[in-house]
Amino acid sequence: xxxxxxxxxxxxxxxxxxxxxxxxxxxxxxxxxxxxxxxxxxxxxxxxxxxxxxxxxxxxxxxxxxxxxxxxxxxxxxxxxxxxxxxxxxxxxxxxxxxxxxxxxxxxxxxxxxxxxxxxxxxxxxxxxxxxxxxxxxxxxxxxxxxxxxxxxxxxxxxxxxxxxxxxxxxxxxxxxxxxxxxxxxxxxxxxxxxxxxxxxxxxxxxxxxxxxxxxxxxxxxxxxxxxxxxxxxxxxxxxxxxxxxxxxxxxxxxxxxxxxxxxxxxxxxxxxxxxxxxxxxxxxxxxxxxxxxxxxxxxxxxxxxxxxxx
Amino acid sequence: xxxxxxxxxxxxxxxxxxxxxxxxxxxxxxxxxxxxxxxxxxxxxxxxxxxxxxxxxxxxxxxxxxxxxxxxxxxxxxxxxxxxxxxxxxxxxxxxxxxxxxxxxxxxxxxxxxxxxxxxxxxxxxxxxxxxxxxxxxxxxxxxxxxxxxxxxxxxxxxxxxxxxxxxxxxxxxxxxxxxxxxxxxxxxxxxxxxxxxxxxxxxxxxxxxxxxxxxxxxxxxxxxxxxxxxxxxxxxxxxxxxxxxxxxxxxxxxxxxxxxxxxxxxxxxxxxxxxxxxxxxxxxxxxx
Numbered sequence: 177x178x179x180x181x182x183x184x185x186x187x188x189x190x191x192x193x194x195x196x197x198x199x200x201x202x203x204x205x206x207x208x209x210x211x212x213x214x215x216x217x218x219x220x221x222x223x224x225x226x227x228x229x230x231x232x233x234x235x236x237x238x239x240x241x242x243x244x245x246x247x248x249x250x251x252x253x254x255x256x257x258x259x260x261x262x263x264x265x266x267x268x269x270x271x272x273x274x275x276x277x278x279x280x281x282x283x284x285x286x287x288x289x290x291x292x293x294x295x296x297x298x299x300x301x302x303x304x305x306x307x308x309x310x311x312x313x314x315x316x317x318x319x320x321x322x323x324x325x326x327x328x329x330x331x332x333x334x335x336x337x338x339x340x341x342x343x344x345x346x347x348x349x350x351x352x353x354x355x356x357x358x359x360x361x362x363x364x365x366x367x368x369x370x371x372x373x374x375x376x377x378x379x380x381x382x383x384x385x386x387x388x389x390x391x392x393x394x395x396x397x398x399x400x401x402x403x404x405x406x407x408x409x410x411x412x413x414x415x416x417x418x419x420x421x422x423x424x425x426x427x428x429x430x431x432x433x434x435x436x437x438x439x440x441x442x443x444x445x446x447x448x449x450x451x452x453x454x455x456x457x458x459x460x461x462x463x464x465x466x467x468x469x470x471x472x473x474x475x476x477x478x479x480x481x482x483x484x485x486x487x
Numbered sequence: 488x489x490x491x492x493x494x495x496x497x498x499x500x501x502x503x504x505x506x507x508x509x510x511x512x513x514x515x516x517x518x519x520x521x522x523x524x525x526x527x528x529x530x531x532x533x534x535x536x537x538x539x540x541x542x543x544x545x546x547x548x549x550x551x552x553x554x555x556x557x558x559x560x561x562x563x564x565x566x567x568x569x570x571x572x573x574x575x576x577x578x579x580x581x582x583x584x585x586x587x588x589x590x591x592x593x594x595x596x597x598x599x600x601x602x603x604x605x606x607x608x609x610x611x612x613x614x615x616x617x618x619x620x621x622x623x624x625x626x627x628x629x630x631x632x633x634x635x636x637x638x639x640x641x642x643x644x645x646x647x648x649x650x651x652x653x654x655x656x657x658x659x660x661x662x663x664x665x666x667x668x669x670x671x672x673x674x675x676x677x678x679x680x681x682x683x684x685x686x687x688x689x690x691x692x693x694x695x696x697x698x699x700x701x702x703x704x705x706x707x708x709x710x711x712x713x714x715x716x717x718x719x720x721x722x723x724x725x726x727x728x729x730x731x732x733x734x735x736x737x738x739x740x741x742x743x744x745x746x747x748x749x750x751x752x753x754x755x756x757x758x759x760x761x762x763x764x765x766x767x768x769x770x771x772x773x774x775x776x
């Protein structure tokens with residue numbers, strides 16, 4: 177990786193700040209990112225370019241084996257710090273080059289929640305689990321304790337401090353994992369299929385939590401997810417990863433118009449309301465401007481259509 | 488037993504796990520006919536897996552009775568039931584342990600005491616059915632998740648069981664993986680006439696592939712019937728905390744415009760909207776005339 181390849185976003189903040197239309201500097205910037213696992217025969221990532229704006233909610237979807245989890249590991253800096261293999265290109269998070277920044281400093285910037293709720297809970301009680309990360313960074317106990325109640329409230333588990341983690345449901349465990357990830361007050365939270373091991377109630381709980389994070393907008397969220405209908409409701413923007421490349425990158429309202437793309441990649445179907453509106457559009461019953469992949473908006477469009485009285 | 492008899496007959500079964508505060512099953516009755524394909528849906532803790540484990544005698548009823556192929560599960564050895572009911576666990580890695588796919592799949596039928604040539608034939612056939620025959624001598628853990636799921640199914644198929652219980656076959660799979668496993672189950676049911684019970688949270692899969700649905704909540708069966716009927720039984724779904732497919736939810740919200748509430752697919756909802764718009768314009772034209 178060339179250290180002089182790209183100036184970090186911190187350097188750019190000033191130059192972009194002059195006009196009201198200027199975009200905020202990205203908190204994540206990947207350029208020409210390639211990666212091959214030590215025993216791999218081909219690059220799992222084949223040249224990823226990605227910018228994520230502060231406070232943005234980025235959804236990531238695509239078929240199994242597309243490179244979604246590998247991308248997450250790169251954004252978090254676990255690649256290259258915990259994995260061998262061959263990394264090319266660059267990832268800059270909050271102005272820090274992940275290749276040149278140590279895990280502790282990265283941990284304060286980027287937090288990650290994994291698929292399996294069992295594998296990431298360490299503490300016997302919820303409070304112990306939340307304290308584990310900051311204790312390891314030798315933060316003062318008072319400060320650590322003070323942050324716990326607010327974060328438990330954010331994830332809908334207010335008052336759970338003394339609960340034993342093994343007694344929690346999958347959805348509760350996953351929300352403890354999210355709260356624990358937020359304990360270091362990272363500016364970026366990466367969620368790698370956080371609902372895939374959960375039942376529908378648990379999935380709903382996690383989605384309510386991420387929706388709340390989006391509303392608070394203090395943290396930039398990158399969420400890999402197969403629950404496409406729920407992802408369409410929360411994401412500001414979605415990328416589709418296939419064969420190690422980003423094959424689509426758009427807000428949900430644009431992205432899900434491309435039905436062919438979803439048929440091609442086979443990783444995911446369209447939200448049903450998107451498929452429905454596209455079918456009605458082909459018959460001239462609704463217009464492209466009516467299109468939405470979100471349920472409430474679709475019900476509003478369809479209600480208008482059905483209310484319409486012929487002249 | 489004759490052809491018209493149920494293959495699985497659960498009569499007023501109640502069961503509580505040792506030291507559990509609440510019973511896991513409360514007065515459950517269910518009949519499954521030979522060749523049926525049904526889904527058990529409901530939240531974690533609703534009793535789906537507990538009920539399914541009654542089918543192969545892993546759990547014996549505390550009250551009531553379970554008969555499988557005419558035999559009371561309390562009166563017959565679990566080993567014998569294993570030849571009738573194959574149980575495929577949720578996580579394929581919990582059951583895969585062999586060095587090659589072929590050995591993995593041979594384990595079940597060998598332990599049932601089938602002769603070696605029969606085992607070899609069953610193994611070939613099962614691997615062919617799940618599309619893994621060309622990888623028969625590979626190492627199972629080098630397979631992708633979807634392939635490992637199909638391998639787990641193959642190792643149950645090779646036992647020649649008349650009934651296959653599959654616990655969460657689609658968890659963690661992408662669309663292609665889901666299609667692969669569900670098409671396989673569908674074919675197995677239609678072409679070989681095997682009886683299939685899937686335990687699942689994936690309501691879209693149920694709507695698309697499974698003809699009969701049993702909805703469970705708090706240890707009880709709260710709805711049981713053709714999938715269309717079960718997945719539009721709103722009182723039962725609310726009790727079970729189960730959401731039907733998105734188009735079904737949308738159709739319900741459009742009921743005041745005359746959209747039927749038992750829509751299950753995108754095509755059906757599109758057709759219902761089209762029909763409604765046509766009838767409105769026809770009646771408007773009549774008024775003009």
